[in-house]
Amino acid sequence: MSKLMLGNEAVARGLYEAGVSVVSSYPGTPSTEITEFASKYPSDKLYCEWAPNEKVACETAIGASIAGARSFCAMKHVGLNVAADPLFTASYTGVNGGMVIAVADDPGMHSSQNEQDSRHYAIGAKVPCLEPSDSQECKDFTLTAYDISEKFDTPVILRLTTRVSHSQSAVSEDEPISYSLKPYEKNIAKYVMTPANAIKKHAAVEQRTDALTEYAESCALNAVEKHGSKIGVITSGVCYQYSKEALGDKVNYLKLGMVNPLPVELIKSFAAECETVYVIEELDDVIETHCRKLGINVVGKEKFTRLGEYFQSSIKKVILGETDSFKEFPESVPVRPPVLCAGCPHRGVFYILKKLGVTVSGDIGCYTLGSAAPLSSIDTTVCMGASVSGLHGFNKGRRGEYEGKAVAVIGDSTFIHSGVTGLINIAYNRSNSTVIILDNSITGMTGHQNNPANGKNIYGDPAAAVDLEALARAVGINSVRVTDPNDLAATEAAIREELAKDEPSVIIARRPCALLKTVKHAPPFKINADKCKNCRACMKIGCPALCWGEKHVTVDPTLCVGCGLCKQLCKFGAIEE
C-alpha cells in the first residue's frame, strides 16, 4: 500500500530505509520537514538533531560518516553557502559510512533571499548530485545516493526544489535494510587533509569523476523515453513533470536523475536521433552548457528564462505555441503580502524603531517582515547573521556618524546561527553598535523548531539553553539588558538609553512567539465607537486584526489575540478589553 507523502517526508523515509543513523540539520524552507519527519522515527535507530547552523550540521554528518555510520544533513540552498567549507574538503576525504547532503533550492523565491542554483556546488566540489522529480523518486534516489556514496567514496548531494519538497504524491514503503556500522580505522592519508595528503586526494577525486561519468552513461537514474518524435527534450527534476504534462508523448525525453557529473555518450546518442533538442531546466543553464561543450546545438535559455519557476504552460507555449484561455476578475484585486501575525512580539520593537527614525540592519526570519509597510523599519537584509556584522561595517564606514542612530535586529536562532561571531567583532574591533536580539524562544519562520537558546532539543526534551545575556557579556559587551517588546514605553526607553551610550550594547527583546501553543492569549479587544476619533494612531503598528473604517477602526475578533499593543497607542481609551 502506498502513502501520500511530501517529497521531504519521502526523503526521511528513504533515510530510515537506508539505515541512516545520524541526521543533523539547520531548518530552512523548503528543506525543513525532512529532518522533522526523520525525527519521528525511533531515535535509537535514526538519531536527529537541530544544529546551530549548516556548517556544524555538515561537519557532524562528516564525523558520523568517518565513524562508520550512514549520515545525513539537510539545508536550504543558501544553507549550503554556510556548509560549503566542509563540503569541498569532504569531497577529498571521501566517506566511510555513506553521506548525503540534501539541499533544497527555491526557484521563484517563495521563502528565500536569492535564487541560486545548487548544482554549481556539486560541480565545484566535484561530488555527484541526484535530482528527484516526485516523492517516490525522493525516497528511491535517497537510497541510491547512499549506494553511490559508498561505492565511489564520496559525499552525495540530493538536490530538491520547492515543488518537489512541498508536493505530495504516492510513495511505497519498504522495510529498512539492516546496516551495520563500518569499522573505523585510523587513516591519516585519507582523513587528514594536509597539503601532502590532499594533493594525492585531488588526483583521486578527478579519477572518481571519470568513474562517475562512466556510471552516468548507463545508470537507471538517467532514462531515455522514445515516442518516435523528431523533437527531443533533455530535462531533470520537476521540469520533467511539467514537460510531460505540457508535451505528453509528442516528444522524446532524456530524463536526467543524476545532474552531476552529466553523461557524454548518452546525451550525444539521444541528440543524434532528434532534429531539435530542447533543454528544459529551471534557473541556470547547467545541462545546456554541458551539451554545447559537447558540440550539440540545443535550444535552451534563448527560449526559456533563468528567472523563477517554469510550469507546464510556459513549456507548451514555447514548444507547441499553445496557450490556455481564462477569465479575469473585472477589477484590480489588492495584493495580500505576508505580514507579522496579530500579537507578534516583534511588532513593538519595529514600531519604536520607526518612531525613532533609526537605521536598521536586518536579518533573516519572520522579522524580515518588519520591512513591510506600514512599519517599513528595516534598511538592509542580506543573509543569516549579516545584521550584526553589517552594522559594525556600516558604523566603521561612516566613521561613527551613525553610531547612536543605527541598530541591528536579529532573532534568537539566527543570532546563534551566525550572529554571535559578528557580535564578537563589534566587541573586539570596537564599534559603538547596538544589537537587538528579538528572542521569541523559537525558530519561527520555518514553522517552530526548537533551537539551542530555548532549552529544548528536536524531540522536545530538556536541553542546555544558551544564556544570551551571559554570552553577550562573555564576548565583551558590558551593556546588556532585557526588555518586554509588548511594553512600548519600556522598549522605547531601553533603545533610547542604549543608543545614547558611548559603548557597544545588546538589548534582548524577549517574549515568546504568539503562535506557540504554550502562549495563552487574552480575549479579543473591542473598539468603543463613541470614543474612537478615527485618528488611526493604532494603525501605525500594521496589525492584521485592525482595519480602518469610514467612522471608526474595527477589530477582527477572529485574528485579535489581545496583545494590547494598539491599546497603548490610543489616547482616547477607545480600545477596550
Added chain:
Amino acid sequence: MVRSIMIVGVGGQGTLLASRILGSVLQSSGLQVKVSEVHGMSQRGGSVVTYIKYGDEVYSPVIEKGQADIIVSFELLEAARWLSYLKEGGELITNTQKISPMPVITGAAAYPENIEDKIRAAGVKLTAVDALSAAEKAGSVKAVNVVLMGVLSRLHDGFSQEQWEKAVEECVPPKAAEINRKAFELGRELV
C-alpha cells in the same frame, strides 16, 4: 483524465489541513494524486494556495490559469484573486468571510465591493457560504477549513460520506475531533 482542485485562502486559515483531508479522500479511492503546498514566509497572513490534482496519471503538481475544475476559497477577496485559474465551466466555492489585506488596512487600497455579483456576472458557477458562522456554531472559528470540506463533499460527488469522515478523523488532531466532526456536518448542511 486529470481533475484539478485549488484551495486558496489567507495564511493561518488552515488551508494545508483542508488539502490533506482532500488528498486523503482521493488517495483512499485508489487514484493517483498530487498535492502541492506552500510553506514558509508566504504563510504569514499572505495569500496562500494549494493545488490538488488527481486522475489516472498526474505529472505536474501545479495548476495554472485556466486549468482548475474547482476552486475552494476560504476568503472572499481570494476568490476574486484566483478566479482566473478556473477553466471554462469550472466551479467556485467561497466562504463569504472577509479578511482585509495590509493595503486595505492601511487605506492604500479598497476592498472590492459586491465580489459575489461580479464573479457571477463573469459567468462563473458560484456557491457562496458563511463558513465562519458554521465554524463558530461547531465550537471554533478555526474549523472554517473543515466546514468548507463539508461543503465540497456535497458538491463534489464520487466519494462517499464515510470516506470523507474517515479522512477528517485521520487528519485533525484527536483533541479537536468532535468539533471538526460537527464542523464537517454543518458544512454539508450549508448546501
